[in-house]
Amino acid sequence: MDMSNTLRIVLLGKTGVGKSSLANNIFGEAKFTLNNLNDLKSHCTTAETKSVNGRSITLIDSDPGRSEEKKNPELLRCITECAPGPHALLIVLKVEKFTEQEQAVITQICEDFSENALKYAVIVFTHGDQLPEGMKMEKYVEQSKGLSDLVKKCGGRCHVVDNKYWKNNNEDYRSNQFQVAELLDTIDEIVTENNGGFYSDEKLQEVEEDIQKEEERMRRSSGNKSQEEIRKQARSNVFKKQADDAAPTWNRVLLRVAVTAGLVAIVAMLINLISAKVSKEAPLFNEQLSAPELAEVVVEQAGTALGASPPETPPTTVGGVVEVILTPVKVIQNTFEVIMEKCSALYERT
Structure with missing residues (x-):
């Protein structure tokens, strides 16, 4: 045919x-x-x-x-x-x-x-x-x-x-x-x-180029296979390669979802701990709680939650407080990124 x-x-x-x-x-x-x-x-x-x-x-x-x-x-x-x-x-x-x-x-x-x-x-x-x-x-x-x-x-x-x-x-x-x-x-x-x-677009053109390259490779070693058989096998080979290439990407997506969920949970835990401590130290509208005092409470609770020692001199600005809170979170994020890279490398080897 x-x-x-x-x-x-x-x-x-x-x-x-x-x-x-x-x-x-x-x-x-x-x-x-x-x-x-x-x-x-x-x-x-x-x-x-x-x-x-x-x-x-x-x-x-x-x-x-x-x-x-x-x-x-x-x-x-x-x-x-x-x-x-x-x-x-x-x-x-x-x-x-x-x-x-x-x-x-x-x-x-x-x-x-x-x-x-x-x-x-x-x-x-x-x-x-x-x-x-x-x-x-x-x-x-x-x-x-x-x-x-x-x-x-x-x-x-x-x-x-x-x-x-x-x-x-x-x-x-x-x-x-x-x-x-x-x-x-x-x-x-x-x-x-x-x-x-026929209808075509960039994706279809790229795939067709890959199929033609695979056909050419197969012709050099296919023996007596017909063009129809070569074309069918080339399509199958290209699909398998693309599916394998796409798999790590989807693994990374799933890992990112897991990382995001983990970070959200950590931040929520910090907020709950900090809120509880602030409430004990002073009511919400207690004007006697100064910025340095609030910062000290925040840093102390963040360090306790993440197993770290708070700095001796707490920051006195809102931006400084936020930076203190986010620093351990960024470390956790970087750690997860390393884990993702190692998982992808392991996937490629296996």
Whole structure:
């Protein structure tokens, strides 16, 4: 199969919305595994290629609505699978009320790619049996301002399928066969409008360069592997390298969160101790407690809490008091930074 003429199509939408069923409808066979409720947490980007009506098509199933720790590898996998860029994006939604949750998915798509990506996008609705009898999708979209605005940004392109009830339906509109044929024609129109080009950005271009370098390296030692096999393995190698490179970064993020939480706890402890001591020494509005006396109380309690001896001469200004409090905290922060560096170095070695 000539991969250079293959249309790369990315399916975007929440897990469970019906992307895998839509992909199987497009291919006319079950090449994508359907997720049930027990599989929702384990979803990851998958890609399959097949010839459909004389077109070579690669479908890439991805989920933009992941939590931060899961989204990063999901996005990396999607980018490596569709590099150098997708010819079309299918944004998959259910026929249901357009809520803030659906809007959040669209926002995430625009963040992962860009607003410009919507020029290559088609809105595809699943659960078409929820459409009122005799109503077409265009009319349904007009009833929601959020949906209407979204479809307009996508050039007015929208289609609908039903993965359960329209499989063997021969009716013109309420038929998956009819809708898939219309969808493929729409994708052809997108490709034509963009002069055969595809959506790309800096991230996709960088990944494609890495894949091509890996392909060249593999050709020198791959023996009799076909170009398709080399390309597939190169993508896999680039993804693994990027995932490994990204892992220390995420470890540092988690460590920073832990450090921040630790520092907040320490500062809170100091405040509680200092407040308790000040309250004992003098009421809140006791004007007889001078600045030097307050500073002495603060320094004494800070030193006691952190196991340090307070200076003999306490500072007499508010700025000096704050500096005394923050100095041990800064030492703790620096210590945690050293620990983070050593953890990262250990990760790299292992």
